[in-house]
Amino acid sequence: MRIDVVFGGAGLTPSEVSGRVVAVIDVLRASTSIAAALANGARAVVPLETSDEVVMRSKALERADVLLAGERRMRPIPGFDLGNSPSEFKREVVEGKTILMTTTNGTGAIASAAGARDVVIASYVNYTAVLTMLRTALRGGTDITLVCAGRERQFALEDAGCAGRFVANVSKRLIGVTMNDAAQTCALIDRRYEQIAKLFEASEHGRALREAGFEDDLTACAEVDSYSVIPLYQDRQITKLGPDRER
């Protein structure tokens, strides 16, 4: 059994995806916002590469049923309903809606994982829910790949740190689990930054968000287990893995 970490979705090879459970991590902020949206009753989140695609897709749907969401350079996209702050995805806003979302990094990484047995969206806010699913998979003999979305295809400390927390705990009390060099490195980062606030302070993107006035988002993204939800990517949309579709 293997636990591998890949930095940046672009480098994913078929052997790192095929038949595996793949967890996509974009802590600041796409993964966190997706967890918030689904926990607060959104019907689905549809990740799209570009804002043009969001607009096009929205035209094919009933306007009252959809929300347009996303960011470019951290800022909400003009004309869209929502940006990429987890706090925007409140129940009174998102319940029953389909959210068409484009973000700088997260959506691309999710798309690159297509072909996996399961693709889940992971972050600190849904840590234990996803960890439980990954442990179950690993116990059943399924290999796991954690994809750190990163920033513009480069390494991001906060995604690696979050991946490291999964690595450190997913194989506890299991024997015969091997991991790649990136997974070892992520575990090292998690040990160095036990406090998530410190991890975000050390990260370039964390600092950029703070400077841009998104301090509250950093607090929200660091709240471990605030949403007990497993977002599952399937048929080009992300929905909540719930009792009605338990596997």
Add this chain to the structure above:
Amino acid sequence: MRIDVVFGGAGLTPSEVSGRVVAVIDVLRASTSIAAALANGARAVVPLETSDEVVMRSKALERADVLLAGERRMRPIPGFDLGNSPSEFKREVVEGKTILMTTTNGTGAIASAAGARDVVIASYVNYTAVLTMLRTALRGGTDITLVCAGRERQFALEDAGCAGRFVANVSKRLIGVTMNDAAQTCALIDRRYEQIAKLFEASEHGRALREAGFEDDLTACAEVDSYSVIPLYQDRQITKLGPDRER
């Protein structure tokens, strides 16, 4: 002033290369073998992407002047003069020769750095020589990028650890130096693995080399400062930065 680390040459952007000093690191084993070859009197090392290119290029040169070198899956390429073990690049073999070299990862990363102010080849065996050059550049206001070649475009622990040793020391007693998330992570790895032998034991590629019988190569690649040489990539070949071409 910046010190940035990039994992895998494929992700290099123009802003990470242009006007910078770029150090390419493929500790196991291309960077080490290149340092050994030049320190032992090779006229030049020409990095090439494929073994076909090596054969083609060799036909345009006097056979007595060239050596064909390289590996595929760690093994020497059939019909070539040399593999990729540093110990093969002895003075009696390489002196005065032009070495046409292809390796799985190193050569691609070197090619991707074209466009930089200077491209140097770095490893543990020429650590202090390269460090001195990088410090001089940084002091003069030139940004630095360390490219970790990695394995098949993926993250390799040994390259990151070596990069981390440069990161940790290149900016000592300099103020106003910023680094990206990857550079911070590399410094963390270097602190964790002060002993290079332990770093190689933890690395997947280090273990693979050991299992394939290249234990001696691991020892050679861990010998800090065994060659006081700065290999400089220019005009598609790597030569020794020496007194006659000091800059």
